[in-house]
Amino acid sequence: MEKVRVFLTDWQILFRAGVHLTLAAEKSYEIIGEAATNEWALDFIERHQPAVAILNADHGELTGAEITKRVKRNLPSVAVILMMDGYGDEKVFTALKSGASACLSKDVKPDDLLKTVRGVVQGEYPISQWILQPVIASQILNEFEIFEKLRDKMSSLPVCLSSLEAQILQHISSGNSLVEIARKLDISEDIIRQRLYTILGKLVANDRNHQLK
Structure with a gap:
């Protein structure tokens, strides 16, 4: 069975490594690329077209929501999950408007992360529950x-x-x-x-x- 291709970006090395290990432990996922900043994300996503992009929502000159808007405009099939340092009404509302499939706090449990990734791959939009x-x-x-x-x-x-x-x-x-x-x-x-x-x-x-x- 073909593996689900995932791209990951976050400025915290340990967090990025934790997400990588969580997904890599599941045989159905393949991490095809990582980056420390969102600035690298758009070019990589457009060239390699992962099924899922897990982006940092809060850090960098370009926010995760800004990258998401560009990705969804050019590659609507790519599901985007925005990882947040913490939830806030304005951040969630911005994520909703961006076209992201889901937004998660960075203290998310591994099982919940996997459940979310599985859902967005199947076309679900868990972010809609914030409404x-x-x-x-x-x-x-x-x-x-x-x-x-x-x-x-x-x-x-x-x-x-x-x-x-x-x-x-x-x-x-x-x-x-x-x-x-x-x-x-x-x-x-x-x-x-x-x-x-x-x-x-x-x-x-x-x-x-x-x-x-």
């Missing part, structure tokens, strides 16, 4: 309002939220749980999770169109 945080949901609603005001400055018309998607975000921002939202809107939790993926896709598309103008 269930009230602060993040509020930021997304505000972002779509901004996109609407910037219609003339975007390369194409902004993708709008559907009525159901807006209601879901409003309920989340009010502090309602997944179970409560499903009951209030008379829909299944699976439908809500599917809509989170759709909301994420629209958020990324609008941000990209704005950047391209």
Whole structure:
């Protein structure tokens, strides 16, 4: 069976070595390259096209989110995982808009890292679960309002939220749980999770169109 090709960048040598050892212990992964800074990442990823790129979110002249936007614009099939020194609402929101498949804290357990890598290889976007945080949901609603005001400055018309998607975000921002939202809107939790993926896709598309103008 062909191994999953992974590229890794982080300024901390010991952390990078730990991720390398964790993945190398699984026969299904192959580390095809490493770098200490994100500045090296874009050229390597474009030349070698790994299935997964694990990037540092916080350090370097180019942030992980900036690299992710460029990678996803040119190579949408590459799944990007952003590693953070610590979670923060603004950092997570920036990661959401970048098109990253997942973001993890650098104190992540090895089993959780492997689970995330397996998921993104299969096309999952674990990062979408952050939309269930009230602060993040509020930021997304505000972002779509901004996109609407910037219609003339975007390369194409902004993708709008559907009525159901807006209601879901409003309920989340009010502090309602997944179970409560499903009951209030008379829909299944699976439908809500599917809509989170759709909301994420629209958020990324609008941000990209704005950047391209």
